[in-house]
Amino acid sequence: xxxxxxxxxxxxxxxxxxxxxxxxxxxxxxxxxxxxxxxxxxxxxxxxxxxxxxxxxxxxxxxxxxxxxxxxxxxxxxxxxxxxxxxxxxxxxxxxxxxxxxxxxxxxxxxxxxxxxxxxxxxxxxxxxxxxxxxxxxxxxxxxxxxxxxxxxxxxxxxxxxxxxxxxxxxxxxxxxxxxxxxxxxxxxxxxxxxxxxxxxxxxxxxxxxxxxxxxxxxxxxxxxxxxxxxxxxxxxxxxxxxxxxxxxxxxxx
Numbered sequence: 001x002x003x004x005x006x007x008x009x010x011x012x013x014x015x016x017x018x019x020x021x022x023x024x025x026x027x028x029x030x031x032x033x034x035x036x037x038x039x040x041x042x043x044x045x046x047x048x049x050x051x052x053x054x055x056x057x058x059x060x061x062x063x064x065x066x067x068x069x070x071x072x073x074x075x076x077x078x079x080x081x082x083x084x085x086x087x088x089x090x091x092x093x094x095x096x097x098x099x100x101x102x103x104x105x106x107x108x109x110x111x112x113x114x115x116x117x118x119x120x121x122x123x124x125x126x127x128x129x130x131x132x133x134x135x136x137x138x139x140x141x142x143x144x145x146x147x148x149x150x151x152x153x154x155x156x157x158x159x160x161x162x163x164x165x166x167x168x169x170x171x172x173x174x175x176x177x178x179x180x181x182x183x184x185x186x187x188x189x190x191x192x193x194x195x196x197x198x199x200x201x202x203x204x205x206x207x208x209x210x211x212x213x214x215x216x217x218x219x220x221x222x223x224x225x226x227x228x229x230x231x232x233x234x235x236x237x238x239x240x241x242x243x244x245x246x247x248x249x250x251x252x253x254x
Contacts, residue, residue: 028248031139035132040139042244049241051142053128060124062146064237069230071149075120082115082149084230093118102225115153125150138200138247141207141240144214145233152229199250206243210236 029042038055048065059074068085080093090099091111098114100107115121128147133140194202217232 029139029244031133031137033131033133036127036130038127038131040131040133040143042139042142042241049245051139051146053124053131053143053146055127058120058123058127060127060146062149062237064234064241069234069237071146073118073120073124075118075123078118078120080115080118080120082111082153084234089230091115102228112153121150121154125154138203138244141211142237142244144211144240145237148218149229149233194250196251199247202250203243203247206246207240210239210243213239 025043025045027041027043031040032038033040036055038053041052041054043050043052045063047068048063050061050063052059052061054060057076059072061070061072063070063072068083070081070083072082073080078094081091083090088099088101089108089111091097091114093114095117096114098107098111100111102108125147128143128150131143214232214236217235218229221228221232
């Protein structure tokens with residue numbers, strides 16, 4: 001068991017203990033993107049928090065649970081599901097069903113080909129890269145790993161211009177304000193005592209610090225190291241979702 005897997009195991013176990021299942025799915029935040037018309041939702045479910053991007057005929061979702069991460073793409077009636085659980089990758093698509101462990105390099109390559117063969121994969125990446133949300137929108141950090149996953153597994157990714165545009169918006173959110181202070185502790189104030197601007201400033205610091213940590217985690221990994229990539233992404237997803245939930249409480253949303 002490597003360090004990423006160990007950290008992930010501890011983190012998801014703590015997450016499971018601290019987050020009792022809700023009675024039903026609940027939309028806690030949504031926004032409509034003016035550039036694409038897509039609807040972006042954050043959903044609390046008994047199985048974990050989920051982020052969805054939906055437009056006409058296409059749904060992209062990423063759900064993070066206590067022991068499982070699932071990416072779902074629905075392209076009209078066809079559906080692709082990719083899940084990571086307990087050291088194993090499982091892909092289900094109209095073209096076939098495949099399951100592989102990290103040590104099965106050939107099977108991992110076959111899984112990537114299966115994901116890439118699904119037309120909705122490239123449509124989903126193109127959609128996310130074309131979203132017009134700027135750094136002022138709190139949903140942007142929640143889409144980072146969905147976009148990174150699709151970029152890693154598609155053999156014909158979105159155009160360099162689209163990728164660069166998304167990256168510029170993430171970088172713009174960071175600015176020069178990332179600090180080493182602990183999240184929620186930078187001013188000594190309770191969240192209920194903060195102004196909306198102070199809530200946003202604290203949220204931005206944590207979300208971008210998490211993103212920088214995620215970049216460092218994945219920078220030396222190859223595309224076929226799916227499980228290590230997923231460990232990095234899951235840690236980021238939990239941290240980003242936690243920051244988002246704190247921001248909603250801070251500004252009394254939900």
